[in-house]
Amino acid sequence: MRISELPSGLQRAKALCGFMLILTWTGLAESRVNRDFAALKADAQKSFQDGVTPFVKTYCIGCHGQDRQKGGINFQPALSNAGDATIAKRWKQAAANVKAHDMPPANAKKQPTDSERQAFLNGIAQIKFLSQKDPGLFVIRRLTKVEYGNTLHDLFGVDPTIARELPDEVIGEGYLNTLSPLQSEQYLSIANEVLDRILPRGGATPSSAQRRWLGSVPRSGADLRVAARTVAGSLARKAYRRPPAEAELDVLLGVFDLGRTNGLPYYEALRLMAKAVLVSPQFLFITPQGEGQPVGGIVRLDDHQLASRLSYLLWSTMPDAELSGLADRGKLHDPAVLRSQVKRLLKDPRSRALFDGFGAQWLGLASLESKTFDAAKFPQMNAEMRWAMYEEARLFFDSIVRENRSVVRFVDSDYTFLNGTLAPIYGLENTVTGSRMRRVKLTDPNRGGVLGMPGVLATTSLPNRTSPVKRGVWVLEQVLGEKVPPPPPNVPALEKQDQKTVAQLTLRQRTELHRTDAVCANCHKILDPIGFGLENFDAIGRWRDRDDTGGAIEAAGELPGGKRFSAPKDLKTLIAARSDDLARNLTEKFLAYALCRQLEGYDEVVVDHLMETLAKDGYRLQTLITEIATSYPFTHRRVQDSIASTLHEK
């Protein structure tokens, strides 16, 4: 939910009071997803005309129209392009404000009736059906650092850490698909290193390594260029992850010729050619196979591009022989084949990449390794402990995927993975010893699931104490998929309090001061109870009954809607009961990760369809992953025509 377009900080803050309720609006039409999309579209158009257009014209356009654009907002273009993906984000914001009775402002002359408000909200809720069916762009994507290292490993057997010097990067949604001189220099230097490792420079006779990687010695009298072209074909097929075009082989043969012209022996010239393969865009990017893309519109990914997209999603590396073979035979886009391949890839140990790439980011554990902890207070947060916390989460995530369990099990389970390092955090140091991580059955109902998992509890804390606010935000955003707005600018100070009194308050009492201020209260009355519900876990996830001030932990609280809880285990139960929200959240996050972009417009309809299918199956993980990997936006791409290409030729 975006609240950025509101005119002032104060109004923004006031707008928050209804933000939680709006989050369910996307579900309004869910029950109807099986109906014909065209009928839904017609419905949506009518709801828009009846509920939204008159509302906007009567109550909004005076301040947010062509003439006055308060807060930079103008609804005039939005009325005629309601389904536009970028405008859809504005509509969501508008709905939040209207629902919260924040707009129209209290001092406006005309105020809508409750039924007018409801009609407006109903109209907005259906706007997704006005969007064009659109898989989104899938611009040629550079391999991530991890993918690049793994691919070099699969190609030449080198250790993936050969890529360690490349800049670290964010993967999935938010991925910076760009390339700078620095990276290109490193690609060249890593290519040199790979070749140095696999092809030690040696004597005059061809080595076994040369024959292994660059083909056998041509018969005497054979045309070396013909032999080199065969080598180029085989190298490029693997490294480009698709059959190379003749023109692409011509380029590689040109490099071979360059070497020969400069007096290089046959294998040395091939080596230079192999280096050219490793710095070519066809290796560094996932590129389509087709020589001529259809002009304009939407295309289905070719089978090789699909094979790469799938294998980089689930394995973070290039397709294996079976996947490539299916692509060669043009079978992969067959939905049944694709599904069975997803299942196969998930069974393979390489699918641990799902946690390292997606799971760790989702749970926030990617930052655990480098996070600062107060060394005096938490001396046990050494490298071994951090590793064990990460591994616990990884193995837990992995078990849910491999055993094809429901997403609910992420929140509510009765087992985890521990070793002797981590066991003391659970108070299980007498039962679990040694360095090996193993599955452990839990009897404490407060544990089991990500809400009571030390790695999560530690990364959502400050270096020296817990932060109920951070934990509250984490649960809302990462587990339930709600968007918590950042604090408004110009947060007023809590300075009017008597400092002595404040010093004697518990953290909870101090944090509750937020709620004495109207600007803060709207958000914090929702965030804080969840965070305080987890206060029995200290900043590294140990159970405690008293906080740092010595005051007893009061973990009791209430969620919006009046659901009360008195301990972490109750909170866990309440959140686990929201299986639809948990599933939708994970579906949206994983889809965005798979597509490497934010979801927008038509994606919402796609998610609705996915939810329908997943619900029937109890929201099981393999089904979720399979449905996403076979979904319309994953298997298709929107392309823009290339008319301008010759004009912009550099």
Add this chain to the structure above:
Amino acid sequence: MKSNHRMDRRTCLKGIGASLALPFLDTMAWAETGKSKTVKPPVRLGFMYMPHGVIMEQFWPKSPESFLTSPPPALASLRPVLNQCLMMKGISGVPIAPFNGAPHALELSTWLTAALPDANQRDVIKIAISADQIAANFIGGFTALPSLELATMPQTHKENQDGLNEGYYSHCSFRSATQAVPAEINPRNVLNRLFGKSNKTGSSGKADPLDRQMLDLVLGGAKDLRRKLPRDDQHKLDEYLDSVRSVERRIAAIEYRQKEAALEAAGVSVSKRLASDSPPIDIKIPEGEKRSEYMEVMCDLNVLAFQTDTTRVSTYIGSTPNGVSYPELGFNDEHHSQTHHNNEADKLGKVAAITAFNIAQFARMVQKMHQLKEGDGTLLDNCIMMWGSGLEDGNVHARENLPFILAGKGGGSLNTGRFLTGVKGNQGDLLTTLLACAGIPLDRPVGIATKQIREMTTFL
């Protein structure tokens, strides 16, 4: 800073010697000795960043008069070079509406662009070329590296503010509107990159003589591929083409140096350095994880890159707006959490200490530059080094008077030793003026700029 950068105790550059320090294009005017005795060294432009603003009372000088005589506490470390510094109060940051919910995502990314992201395509990078990269386009062509980008922390922060791409959090350099430039965080790699040395086992350590021509052929193939792709793919491939061309140029620079070194070895003097210029500084790569030592070596690398004219443009993201602590200062609190200080003494003190720490790293760097002779003056005389933050007051995310310090005379273009108050201008005006001081012709102002700031310079 990650732990896998533990290095040898020290790495000295002794022996690389004089052959380093040469611009490789003969069209270059600098150092063409023999024709004129007073050759003007080039102006170099460096930017160093700290997020979250400052404690104003401790940062801004009390008055123009007291700037040199009794500077505020935050500037204590700069005292020896205050005469080479220029401060101005009244430069406003880019107003960030409609991204009011993204103060931290935008503090770094607006810093050198003076522009806002495209509000309709928030999840991709779409902002504007940054001032350093504009400079790199003009003066970067004369050196082995068009520009040098450094950072202390990996640029991997995951946080979604107002739907903006995560890259906005941790990048300040943009080669084009859509191309964020990653920064190098490993000092060893920076050293290798600057001087083309390889420390990898089994590697010959020399540039492969055919690499440049090989890349040329690959580029030709990439252009063929480009022709067949849809438009968005073409734009992506353009970044590839651009970056590979830059690699070709770097190889050419290294080859040039190798030739010169060979000539020197054969007794033919080709050095264009003045005998009176200081020799290249030593680089000591620290072993531990101490932030001050790490920042020191990154600053030293910046000094060396400028001194040897390996590049003329640099950025150093000294710290990033997320989860950064300074255990070295005796507390573990995260920088950001302390900046929302609500005027509590404890937090004010910590923010002031963090600010002083960052400025001290900058001060060390510019003092080192001031000690290095170059031409008729010092290296610093020919540099424009800017330290700054993207917010004025982190407590309330204000950006009315951006805090920054300029050091160096920019080849005589900057009028230093002064604190100017009541200056009217914005971040774009400041950057536009700095580029003008570096002799960069602009066909349009940077970001929101409308003018140059006359008071800063000696020539306007």
